[in-house]
Amino acid sequence: MTLTDTVRRQEAKDPAPPPPLAPTAKPAPPKSRWLVLAVMGMAAVYFLLPVWWLLVSATKTSSELTTTNGFWFGDFALADNLRxxxxxxxxxxxxxxxxxxxxxxxxxxxxxxxxxxxxxxxxxxxxxxxxxxxxxxxxxxxxxxxxxxxxxxxxxxxxxxxxxxxxxxxxxxxxxxxxxxxxxxxxxxxxxxxxxxxxxxxxxxxxxxxxxxxxxxxxxxxxxxxxxxxxxxxxxxxxxxxxxxxxxxxxxxxxxxxxxxxxxxxxxxxxxxxxxxxxxxxxxxxxxxxxxxxxxxxxxxxxxx
CATH class of the missing domain: 1.10.3720.10 (MetI-like)
Structure with missing residues (x-):
């Protein structure tokens, strides 16, 4: 038996491990996921915007309610309003x-x-x-x-x-x-x-x-x-x-x-x-x-x- 035959028999008993797989790119999220996130974002804005307006308006004087931006603060008069x-x-x-x-x-x-x-x-x-x-x-x-x-x-x-x-x-x-x-x-x-x-x-x-x-x-x-x-x-x-x-x-x-x-x-x-x-x-x-x-x-x- 030649040396070549011995090597072939050894390889048949212990096959070489397969080469490592190349890293695959992470699949992009489906379009439906972005649609769901967009709908949830709009729903959150819809429900939270009135609460934000209420919080901001409670810090204003009576005149500032009509003369300033309704969704941002004016002169912070919350303490006076509470009193x-x-x-x-x-x-x-x-x-x-x-x-x-x-x-x-x-x-x-x-x-x-x-x-x-x-x-x-x-x-x-x-x-x-x-x-x-x-x-x-x-x-x-x-x-x-x-x-x-x-x-x-x-x-x-x-x-x-x-x-x-x-x-x-x-x-x-x-x-x-x-x-x-x-x-x-x-x-x-x-x-x-x-x-x-x-x-x-x-x-x-x-x-x-x-x-x-x-x-x-x-x-x-x-x-x-x-x-x-x-x-x-x-x-x-x-x-x-x-x-x-x-x-x-x-x-x-x-x-x-x-x-x-x-x-x-x-x-x-x-x-x-x-x-x-x-x-x-x-x-x-x-x-x-x-x-x-x-x-x-x-x-x-x-x-x-």
Whole structure:
């Protein structure tokens, strides 16, 4: 056997590695991606531009609102506007803010608790009429809330609750959408095995709900609370129908009332009204930024073996 034959046999057993591939150029992003980014950019501008205008306008004097660029600052008079706002009509704006906080916080907390209880029961307990009850809740979600304002006013006038705090609080305690969301989330995220384990350990149904169900349903409960809080905070039609006393009104009705006075000799200046609108938006933004950390998944990871 020659040396050439030996080399050929060795190469057949241990073939040489293939040459490295030449680096390929990164493919260009498809045109559809640029279209999506353009649409999202325009949507962001559409929603943020009014907020920017509100922020800029709240720093101007009344005369600068019509003589300067609406989207840029003039003389920074925000501190003066705030002092004038909270001293207007004896500081009535502070009372409006407190009223709105009472309606929104109280209504949202109780509504979230009721929705979580009802949704959990509809998802995890089998009883006669469960599907009918859920369908009734689903139908209530489709009913526009302004449609119920007049019937509520007529009903509350019969029991002497008009022009009281209860006239705004009681309708805010029930949220059909909250019940619907809680039921869907509980059915999808609360494992039956965990509930059965709690029952085997001797825990009652309410204890299982309070210690297990509510913790797993936390993202849904935060969403229900936030939706209900925003709905009550921005509600206008129900308070304007129910409340005649300025001391009971929320901030939405108060600001619209100030705006309606324009053209009268004692009208509130426009810069004060704009500053009031800015202050009324701040709690909503702060609440969203605070609660968004609760929107996370994987709360039941490892709970079922």
């Amino acid at each position: 004038a706002l909270f001293s207007q009509e004896g500081g009535i704006f502070t009372r409006w803010l407190l009223n709105t906080a009472l309606y929104a916080v109280g209504g949202a907390v109780v509504s979230t608790l009721i929705s979580s209880l009802a949704g959990y029961a509809l998802a995890k307990f089998a009883f006669r009429g469960r599907e009918f009850t859920f369908n009734a809740v689903l139908a209530a979600v489709l009913v526009p809330q302004p449609l119920l304002a007049i019937p509520l006013y007529l009903m509350f006038s019969q029991i002497n609750l008009v022009n009281t705090y209860w006239a705004v609080l009681l309708p805010s305690l029930v949220s059909p959408f909250g019940v619907y969301l809680a039921r869907i989330y509980a059915a999808a995220s609360v494992p039956d095995e965990v509930i059965e384990a709690g029952r085997v350990d001797g825990a009652g149904e309410f204890r299982i709900f309070a210690t297990i169900g509510m913790r797993i349903m936390a993202p849904a409960l935060v969403t229900i609370f936030l939706f209900q809080f925003v709905t009550i905070w921005t509600n206008y039609l129900l308070p304007v129908l129910m409340l005649a006393d300025d001391e009971l009104q929320p901030v939405t009705v108060g600001i619209v009332g100030w705006q309606a006075q324009q053209g009268i000799g004692t009208a509130v200046p426009h810069n004060i009204i704009i500053t009031a609108a800015l202050i009324s938006v701040i709690p909503l933004v702060a609440l969203f930024l605070t609660l968004q950390r609760f929107w996370r998944s994987g709360l039941t990871a490892g709970s079922v073996k």
